[in-house]
Amino acid sequence: MRVYGNIEMNVGKIEQITESVKRFYLYPSDQKLLPAFTGGAHITTYVNQGDKTLERDYSLVSDPTDRTHYSISINRDPNSRGGSVYWHDHVKVGDTVKTSFPKNHFTLGFHAKHHVFYAAGIGITPFLTMMTELEAQGKTFELHYAARTKEQCAFYDYLNEKYPGKCTFYFSRSDEPVRMTPETMKNQRIGSHVYFCGPVSMVTEYKEAALSYGYPEKSVHFELFAAAGGENNPFLVEIVNSNTVIEVSPEQTLLEALLDAGIEAPYSCKAGGCGQCEVDVVAGEVDHRDIFFSDEERKQKNMILTCCSRAKEEKLVLKI
């Protein structure tokens, strides 16, 4: 049985899903059964690119009950940090990659009576396994899915065929453009949980709308692709328990600077959504850029999420 470390995988098959989305099928090199996972789970992938390793998180899209392989779907985004472009342009059938065990920061609400999913673009991926799980349990759900066109809408045919009547599609660049809006949350039955996955702007808009419609915070779930942007000033970080001072450049996140300096800082999603990289702030003012902490928590706690938040001024003092 696998108990720790990463898993060596062979790329067994690559499918072109849309013009910009590819699905990669990963089989364990030792041919043992893979760890089980639940709807909404993701893995961290490690791909060697020359002398550096690209580390990226991708949602699992394979059937959670099939432990012979994992599959991930990646949208080629030339404006991202380079991971998706490398996967699309260089990873071939037969290549070996490493992955983590499955992790899940985006689980289904245990007590929900009805589940409502909102996906933008490649944000559909975590919902595929969630819907598989709910369908198997006979629970009710609906999907609202926005894409530019039908052709660019990954898994359009699969979703229509597998979940007839449960999926609503919104194509913003079709002949008759339709925009997905948060309004559909207004008339959901009591006991509904809502889930958002997409860019920061979309998730922020939908989260705020849900709260304004009176949803309790515990009924609102989300996952982000990337952390929110903003002006990146350089600043210094003093680690109080190791007497170290680190410079954080405008090109780096605080987390990257800590890891480059050899500090074993905790992290997972790298997008300000999971809270795994939370660190105590001893002194200095934080420019919070996550959507993990509520306004109240920001006032009460002296914490920073190192993957996305920065110093408001020249220096922060942290305890790690």
Add this chain to the structure above:
Amino acid sequence: MYSSPVLYDQSETIKEKLAFNDKRKKHLIIYDQKAVSDVKQVLAKDTQEELEYEHFEIGDSIDLQALRTLLYSQKMGTHLYIASDWDHAAAVFAEAIEAGFTEDEIQTIIYGPKRRYIYCMKCYQKSEINYDDEVQCTHCNAYMEVGPFFSKVRKGYIGYPFIPN
């Protein structure tokens, strides 16, 4: 559901008096005869502020079918207020949880005494208790210390048996 919330004397939903939750869009008030004058007073005052509300009065007994129809027809953004004696509140609370309300969406105002239960770790039966720290099981007569933990599954405080001096 097996681990669904239940109403117990330390429930976070219990408040001293009815106060509308301003995060919600609609307010559903279910009350019995003991709470009727207080509820009507609050409604008379707050309806002037154009709050959306709906209410349901419990007579001598609860009309379960009407209650379920009401609870299941509610939309997200509704806050439920239960103002009644313990037995009515416990019954409405259980129906509301089954319909999909969470503890964050319920406020309970109890008129009269609250009921407490203990789950005996010797005979695995539930008994009603008072506020003493040590009690006797009404089923097996074991002496029990009332534990600090309330079990949602067993619907009572965990009772630790001991041999008295």
